[in-house]
Amino acid sequence: PHSNDSWQEMDIHNKLIKKTKTDLACNAFRNSGTHVSSKTSLQKTETDATKCLREKKPFSCAVCGKNFRWKAYLKEHMTVHTGEKPFSCGICNQTFSFKSSLSKHVGVHTGEKPFVCDVCSKCFRRKTFLMVHMRVHRRLKHHNCSICEQSFSLKSNLRMHMLSHAGEKHFSCNVCREKFVRKTSLSDHMKVHSGEKPFNCDVCGKSFRWKAYLKVHMRVHTKEKPYSCDICDQTFSFHSSLSKHVGVHTGEKPYLCDVCSKGFRRKAFLTVHMKVHQEEKAFICDVCNQSFSYKSNLKIHMIHTREKPFTCDVCGVKFTHSSSLRKHVRRVCRSQ
Numbered sequence: 001p002h003s004n005d006s007w008q009e010m011d012i013h014n015k016l017i018k019k020t021k022t023d024l025a026c027n028a029f030r031n032s033g034t035h036v037s038s039k040t041s042l043q044k045t046e047t048d049a050t051k052c053l054r055e056k057k058p059f060s061c062a063v064c065g066k067n068f069r070w071k072a073y074l075k076e077h078m079t080v081h082t083g084e085k086p087f088s089c090g091i092c093n094q095t096f097s098f099k100s101s102l103s104k105h106v107g108v109h110t111g112e113k114p115f116v117c118d119v120c121s122k123c124f125r126r127k128t129f130l131m132v133h134m135r136v137h138r139r140l141k142h143h144n145c146s147i148c149e150q151s152f153s154l155k156s157n158l159r160m161h162m163l164s165h166a167g168e169k170h171f172s173c174n175v176c177r178e179k180f181v182r183k184t185s186l187s188d189h190m191k192v193h194s195g196e197k198p199f200n201c202d203v204c205g206k207s208f209r210w211k212a213y214l215k216v217h218m219r220v221h222t223k224e225k226p227y228s229c230d231i232c233d234q235t236f237s238f239h240s241s242l243s244k245h246v247g248v249h250t251g252e253k254p255y256l257c258d259v260c261s262k263g264f265r266r267k268a269f270l271t272v273h274m275k276v277h278q279e280e281k282a283f284i285c286d287v288c289n290q291s292f293s294y295k296s297n298l299k300i301h302m303i304h305t306r307e308k309p310f311t312c313d314v315c316g317v318k319f320t321h322s323s324s325l326r327k328h329v330r331r332v333c334r335s336q
Contacts, residue, residue, distance in 0.1 A: 092222055108224045 057067035059074040063081045068074040076098060079085070085095035087102040091109045096102045104126060107113070113123030115130040119137045124130040132154070135141075141151035143158040147165045152158045169179035171186040175193045180186045188210060191197070197207035199214040203221045208214040216238065219225070225235035227242040231249045236242045244266060247253070253263030255270040259277045264270040272294070275282075281291035283298040292298045300321055308318035310325040314333035319325040 094222065105222075108222050 057069050059068045059071050060066070061068070061074060061077060061081075063078075066077065068077060079097040083097075085097050087096045087099050088094070089096075089102060089105055089109075091106075094105065096105065107125040113125050115124045115127050116122070117124075117130060117133060117137075119134075122133065124133060135153040141153050143152045143155050145151070145158060145161060145165075147162075150161065152161065163181055169181050171180045171183050172178070173180075173186060173189055173193075175190075178189065180189060191209045197209050199208045199211050200206070201208075201214060201217060201221075203218075206217065208217060219237040223237075225237050227236045227239050228234070229236075229242060229245055229249075231246075234245065236245065247265040253265050255264040255267050256262070257264075257270060257273060257277070259274075262273065264273065275293040281293050283292045283295050284290070285292075285298060285301060287302075290301065292301065306320075308320050310319040310322050311317070312319075312325060312328060312333055314329070317328065319328065
């Protein structure tokens, strides 16, 4: 049971709330001259006042003029102009202007993918990634070419397609005479000649010619692996790494030796193999000047140092080469 004092306090409290609502309505409609004469009118005025306040954005950015409904939103928006990044990742120390950006970033470390496709059950870290993916199943192609009426699921694909209609390449490089459809493409190309690398990594200080390269490089530090193998689900940081990996499953060896027709999965493997035919021996011993085709062979040859890094786990005898250790184990220590 409530005491009389409690009921009196509650009555005063309700009157204060009613007065506040009345003042709110009057302030919102003072300029329009709205007159509140009854309880019904007051209720209607309160509803209209709330609507007015909802539609109104009284907080304006002094830099770009953008308006906001709440002062807190304006304060958050100002970090766009100030460059302030008050939210820091506790794992990799990367900073962000908005708390929402930090929340999305954390998924890179946790591997959490809460957004699931209803059709194929593929998971995504962000809702926007899922929405883009759904076009694969729906076959929706909203982006139409105005010239040939070909349609595309993604706007980026349409942009790439439009280059086929661009025709002449008006922008020419003064150094190598290569031509480009767009002026921006020429500007990017000129960095090849100037050696300019304006985009720097905040973590390791490495520089890049293009912002896109820096963005891809950041995955080295964030450990993000957005590319997944459809066969074994192994993930990769770079699309090129995924493409090379797929050859493991397909058995494809597209790089063929012109001399012996031996096939290789990667171009680098073919380049190393060619030294066998070219008899090129670029790796030379500093002690005896003996040369080798492969660096690994030179490393094995370095008997001059008398180093014996390979030790038998059974008897403790040391060897210069791993092959010698294997022979020893097979012949001497296997029966022990």
